[in-house]
Amino acid sequence: MRALTKPRRLRTGYGSNLGIFLFLLLPLGGYALLNVYPSLLSVYYSFNDYSGFGQLEFVGLRNFISMTEDPRVRTAVINGFRNMFLVLFFQVPFGFVLAFLLSRIVRGSKALIFFFFLPVVISEALLALLWRFVYNSDWGLLNTFLRSVGLNFLALKWLSNPKLAPWAVLVPGVWQWVGFNVVLFLAAIEGLPQEVLEAAKIDGANGWQQLYHVTLPMLRGVYVMATILAINGSLAGGLAYPLMLTQGGPFQVSYTLSFYIYRLIAPRWGSGVAHWGYAAAVVLLNFALVSILSALTWRFRRGLASE
Amino acid sequence: MTTFARRWGTTRDISILRNRMTRGAVYAFLIAWALINFLPIVWVALAGLKTDIEIFNQPFALPEQWKFENYRIAYQTAHIGRYLGNSAVFSIGATSLGLCLAALCAFPFARFNFRLKSALWVFLMAMFLMPASMRIIPLIVFLMRIGLYGTMPAIIVAYATGGIPFSTFFLRAFMESTIPRELEEAAVIDGANMLQVFIRIIVPLSAPALATLGIFNFVTAWNELFFVLLMSRDTSTFTIPAGVANLSAKMITQHSLVASAFIISFIPVLIVFILGQRQVVKGMTTGAVKGV
Numbered sequence: 001m002r003a004l005t006k007p008r009r010l011r012t013g014y015g016s017n018l019g020i021f022l023f024l025l026l027p028l029g030g031y032a033l034l035n036v037y038p039s040l041l042s043v044y045y046s047f048n049d050y051s052g053f054g055q056l057e058f059v060g061l062r063n064f065i066s067m068t069e070d071p072r073v074r075t076a077v078i079n080g081f082r083n084m085f086l087v088l089f090f091q092v093p094f095g096f097v098l099a100f101l102l103s104r105i106v107r108g109s110k111a112l113i114f115f116f117f118l119p120v121v122i123s124e125a126l127l128a129l130l131w132r133f134v135y136n137s138d139w140g141l142l143n144t145f146l147r148s149v150g151l152n153f154l155a156l157k158w159l160s161n162p163k164l165a166p167w168a169v170l171v172p173g174v175w176q177w178v179g180f181n182v183v184l185f186l187a188a189i190e191g192l193p194q195e196v197l198e199a200a201k202i203d204g205a206n207g208w209q210q211l212y213h214v215t216l217p218m219l220r221g222v223y224v225m226a227t228i229l230a231i232n233g234s235l236a237g238g239l240a241y242p243l244m245l246t247q248g249g250p251f252q253v254s255y256t257l258s259f260y261i262y263r264l265i266a267p268r269w270g271s272g273v274a275h276w277g278y279a280a281a282v283v284l285l286n287f288a289l290v291s292i293l294s295a296l297t298w299r300f301r302r303g304l305a306s307e
Numbered sequence: 308m309t310t311f312a313r314r315w316g317t318t319r320d321i322s323i324l325r326n327r328m329t330r331g332a333v334y335a336f337l338i339a340w341a342l343i344n345f346l347p348i349v350w351v352a353l354a355g356l357k358t359d360i361e362i363f364n365q366p367f368a369l370p371e372q373w374k375f376e377n378y379r380i381a382y383q384t385a386h387i388g389r390y391l392g393n394s395a396v397f398s399i400g401a402t403s404l405g406l407c408l409a410a411l412c413a414f415p416f417a418r419f420n421f422r423l424k425s426a427l428w429v430f431l432m433a434m435f436l437m438p439a440s441m442r443i444i445p446l447i448v449f450l451m452r453i454g455l456y457g458t459m460p461a462i463i464v465a466y467a468t469g470g471i472p473f474s475t476f477f478l479r480a481f482m483e484s485t486i487p488r489e490l491e492e493a494a495v496i497d498g499a500n501m502l503q504v505f506i507r508i509i510v511p512l513s514a515p516a517l518a519t520l521g522i523f524n525f526v527t528a529w530n531e532l533f534f535v536l537l538m539s540r541d542t543s544t545f546t547i548p549a550g551v552a553n554l555s556a557k558m559i560t561q562h563s564l565v566a567s568a569f570i571i572s573f574i575p576v577l578i579v580f581i582l583g584q585r586q587v588v589k590g591m592t593t594g595a596v597k598g599v
Contacts, residue, residue: 023415024415035434038445098340110584112337113588117580117587120591121591125548126573128555129551133351180591236438265537283443287440287441
């Protein structure tokens with residue numbers, strides 16, 4: 001009845017402004033205090049010198065200028081793009097291939113998915129421990145295997161060779177998330193309308209033709225989505241792998257942005273005094289790069305959708 | 308959902324690969340990748356039962372004497388019991404607090420119109436794109452100032468609030484699309500107020516979404532490294548990943564102990580994954596995909 005006499009403010013006809021306010025108070029208040037405020041403050045920090053104690057000292061753009069001269073920043077960004085390259089040209093396509101093959105078999109696919117997906121649910125830190133046993137140049141799994149099949153010349157020092165180390169700290173992360181892409185693609189493949197595939201079969205298309213002319217075009221949306229996820233997630237690189245495999249070495253060639261940011265903030269495992277103003281500047285660089293990439297991939301997605 | 312029902316629920320009626328050679332090759336390829344994923348773990352489990360000398364000299368051989376006490380020593384010297392306890396407290400605490408906050412937040416957005424609603428929503432979704440590292444330095448400073456830095460409750464609360472935008476987005480979409488308004492209207496006619504509607508109708512009917520979200524958040528929290536390492540003053544609040552990272556720096560030469568520690572930390576994950584494979588796979592993929 002009240003709804004007839006008063007303009008109906010609430011869609012469902014109950015609840016009050018006070019109630020709504022009380023519901024939102026804790027989540028939004030907590031979010032503002034512990035997320036929005038520190039994130040904005042971080043921007044301010046990046047124009048200051050701060051050791052973690054005492055006063056902030058305003059230094060203008062100095063942190064950003066020293067960033068351009070810091071070889072570790074350059075290495076970390078290059079390694080981010082290397083990681084992106086590995087993810088785009090190995091992880092996502094290989095995930096698709098595995099998903100496609102899984103969709104062709106009847107028995108055992110559930111057990112296989114279990115093993116494919118297992119690394120996704122294990123923490124990076126544990127897997128980094130595992131990869132130390134894989135990479136050890138004297139008795140590691142990889143080199144022992146290579147020697148046992150007679151490929152002694154390939155049994156290299158994976159973590160201490162400056163040419164190999166940057167790739168060696170990226171490969172575990174690429175490997176780890178293959179299974180995630182498998183499940184994404186498999187769900188999409190199995191969601192495809194069977195009628196279309198049947199029709200193609202009746203028209204005489206063989207397996208490859210079905211894949212190329214029917215399945216792949218219909219999966220473009222998922223492929224773009226997997227690519228966007230991969231691009232945004234790969235730039236910063238992992239933390240655990242550089243931290244636990246190489247400590248960023250040798251000669252600082254295996255730094256990633258995550259690892260460098262961690263190093264700058266946590267001086268207790270690194271070298272001496274904290275430079276939190278400079279750390280905030282590197283954090284901001286990471287944010288800027290991810291934002292630019294997100295914007296680009298969104299445009300790319302829009303372009304594909306409108307085709 | 309339907310695709311998963313098809314994969315997990317029913318068996319397909321047609322064998323697609325009729326050619327036996329092709330089928331053999333496909334199986335060989337898939338099994339090879341499964342082995343690449345799993346054999347290293349078995350190998351490390353065996354390394355944990357050897358002496359270091361054996362690891363160096365016969366990396367592929369079975370242990371000569373099965374040194375099960377390696378596992379016991381590793382469990383004790385590496386404080387794995389404490390890390391496991393911390394992991395449980397941190398993951399369960401952060402997940403349940405995060406779900407509560409997100410449910411409280413999603414309900415008004417899903418059901419009512421209020422001032423600044425769309426502005427708040429756009430802002431929340433924009434914040435969602437912010438990398439977690441953006442807030443970490445001022446957050447540490449802030450918690451140090453109020454004397455809570457390095458305490459478990461502070462780590463849990465700070466971590467849980469970070470998940471609010473995504474969880475709210477996920478729950479709002481579920482509430483709007485799935486929960487019928489007629490139920491609420493009937494309850495309101497019977498005299499229920501906003502809180503009663505929320506507790507008696509909205510929360511129970513959101514259970515499927517809360518479960519999916521809960522699994523995603525739990526696994527993410529259990530595996531979190533960056534945040535836990537930086538928000539801890541010392542090892543007393545370390546979870547398994549942080550403890551393992553710390554251990555690898557210390558026990559650099561005791562390979563069999565490191566291997567044992569790996570396996571002990573890995574077993575809980577393995578058990579959870581075996582018991583709830585379907586839910587975990589679904590939770591992890593829907594969680595991440597909706598987040599794009």
